[in-house]
Amino acid sequence: MDPLTKRRRILWTAWLLIVPPGLYLIYQYYPPPSMELADVLAYLAFFVLACLFPMNISGVPTYLVQWLTVAVFLKYGLFVEVILSQITMIIVILRLRTSEGISVRIPFNSMMFFAVSAIAGLTFLFAGGEIGSLNLGDVIVFGLLFQTVSFVANQLILYGYARILGEHKDFFSLDTIWDFTITFLVFPFSIALYMSEAYFGLAALLLLGIPFFTMTAIIHMYTNSEKVNNDLKKAGVIGHQLAARLSTDEVLDQFVIQVANLFKVDFAYVIDFRDGQLLMLRKFEESQLQPLDKKPIEYDEGIAGQAIVKDSSYMFSSKAQWKNMPTEYIHADSESLMAMPISRNNKIEGVLVLTARRKHAFLPHQLQILDILSTYFAVSLEKAVLVQKAIAKSERCGLTKLYNYRYLDEAIGKCMEQVNSKELDHLSVVMMDIDYFKAINDKYGHQSGNEILIALANLLTKMVGNEGTVARYGGEEFVILLPGYSKEVSMLFAENIRKEIEKHEFTIHSDLDDKRGTVGIKITMSIGVSSAPEDSDDAMAMIRNADRALYIGAKQAGRNKVAAYTK
Structure with missing residues (x-):
């Protein structure tokens, strides 16, 4: 049995032993109070919105559901908070792009969310916290206790899981500091939402929710624009580096390595189009250039062939979208894929293909960046050819063509x-x-x-x-x-x-x-x-x-x- 299958079976077995029985016990000992279905659906809608508008911190999406989690727990208790957290977990997993498969992430994250909710909720109740209390002092003190225990439990579980897998993870890392900061920055929103909803009803959700989600949407758009600007700046730097190369081999090597690093891909291929055939010029796999061992194929075969025939670029989020195209030269572990024709003087000279092991690895603007880089590459390659011809001419005897x-x-x-x-x-x-x-x-x-x-x-x-x-x-x-x-x-x-x-x-x-x-x-x-x-x-x-x-x-x-x- 391979390690991934073994890990998947262990996680699902543990999930069956922990989550369903745990939900049943929580319902039996801490049943939810009577509640209006419209209220629960309104909170659920806000949970979904929080998942649709994440903040981007250091390139990592951060889902600001904590302010809703605390408010829901203070109003409805542990069982409802656990259920809404589980629904949130599924939405986040479906949106978050990672190399791990859903069949592994769902059981682990479900158990983690359940454990965090249970530990924080039980700590709140055993410490004397009261569900539905409107005493502001108690609400702040016990709400802060719930929030603190949730944060610590979450970090401990992630740290322990990483150590079990043999991965290195610092407990006090920059990511931990950011999580801590964001968690307690949104805590006042939680208290304000809970108290306001108690007095104004569902209108409080709109009074606080509209400005909150507007703010997160603006931040989301800003961080996306910053990402585009950063990629454009990096593309410009790569263009200057390519222009400084004086040989075609140097241009090819530099281009493949720099593009692979910029887009954080696992595999990159530069394929030449000549004499009706496709010939591999460079193959970048396992973080280094690999020997070329592929024979030329017909120009219209596979994704590279389609890019040439249709003079069009392609971007796929998973292998299911392109698996029917013959692509023998692409690594079998590839999931996400981008293909870009390389043109020079309005003539297609080749194709660049980038792939990654993880799904949804590429963003739409990266295809445009890749188009710009391909233009830089074509111009730099043409320049290098001219320079090499000039050098060869200066180093060769005009009559015999021998070196001079x-x-x-x-x-x-x-x-x-x-x-x-x-x-x-x-x-x-x-x-x-x-x-x-x-x-x-x-x-x-x-x-x-x-x-x-x-x-x-x-x-x-x-x-x-x-x-x-x-x-x-x-x-x-x-x-x-x-x-x-x-x-x-x-x-x-x-x-x-x-x-x-x-x-x-x-x-x-x-x-x-x-x-x-x-x-x-x-x-x-x-x-x-x-x-x-x-x-x-x-x-x-x-x-x-x-x-x-x-x-x-x-x-x-x-x-x-x-x-x-x-x-």
Whole structure:
């Protein structure tokens, strides 16, 4: 039996043993006085209104039913107060958004409300309090006793329950202080309502109820507007942070993490729309980015597909509303869900999907905030793409598309720092120069020479692969940076490259030939190798050493050779 099922059975069993028998005993020993049905219904209506207009304290809804609870107890006694408190409990549970299921919350909260009412009510009666008394002094003293015992009993039960579940809960926390403050701030309303109703009848409910509920409604609207304003401010901050990112990966990572934190979601997915398919770009689960393991799916499948096809956003409060849509990429524990198309230049580029384990996790204004954030994201992503293209253009040779000297200078500097800090055991630089390249240009033309450079760059890139970095050093010189390669291994690597180039036939167009036809020619290369840490601990010295090995050890020795730097 899983822990949740076991807990549910224990709670319902305890409820059956405590609440129904307890209600029967209270009715038998402390029966309610004669009362008008209209009066009870009026109080019930006010209980419902109090549940519909909660105050928001530090983001937590607070239901101000205490002022009614005390008044009902003083007028009708314990049994009626228990019944109305139970009805209030059900309304609050249905409205309150938590991760726990109703089947767990109802038995626990029912027992808690019952225990609080019973403990406070019996304390009032045993202390000498009198139901229906109109002596103001007694009403205030014993009413305050009832209110104090109710508050303490409520806090003790919550604290004990949290400890039983193994959760940490401070007894004197900020929430406790707020509860205490609100409880005793509304106490005068309770006394005023009770005394006024005794003299003026149901009219007292209107005289006190209308301004009270008007006040709570205004506070409720104000706190909601504050929540919207705070979310807008946070969205603006996220927008600035995204704009500061210069790579697409940074923008994607920052966007997913920040949005997940802002909306307090459990799962977040960024899905790309390209070539008629949906491809997962980022998956945020269990408070961190996860490896991507989902294959592309057809663009019109699931909630993401519907968001693209209809160019519309979605917000669902529970899985029952979207379970019929195929959503294999969404975590199985998801309940609440928001989906927002991401557009750039009036074209849908992808979809953002946010989900939470708890039901009713999202508010309507959050969908609008998400729309704003998606716009920030699309603009920042486009900017990052342009920046990356500009950087790539500045770091690449325009002819061969290999890295240029500027990039090589930075790369070898970083690698040498790793060697000096012992992060890398070895680092080798292989410098290559085409033999008799001027003669090729003179015979076939400079454009033909460029064709050789391009083809050679492609060949070197293919041979080196992910083992190192290939760069054009200038003219017909090329450099290969090999992190982790010792001098001996680099010499063997360079020799294999030399042999492969020697036997490779390059096809060019002869610009100086009358027929301007294609010609197949072969070339050779002289190669020099320098390694760290044995040859040098300085980045630029590594280049000079490889260059020296190239010209003295290979060129002057007859060309088409591999030579190592020697001190």
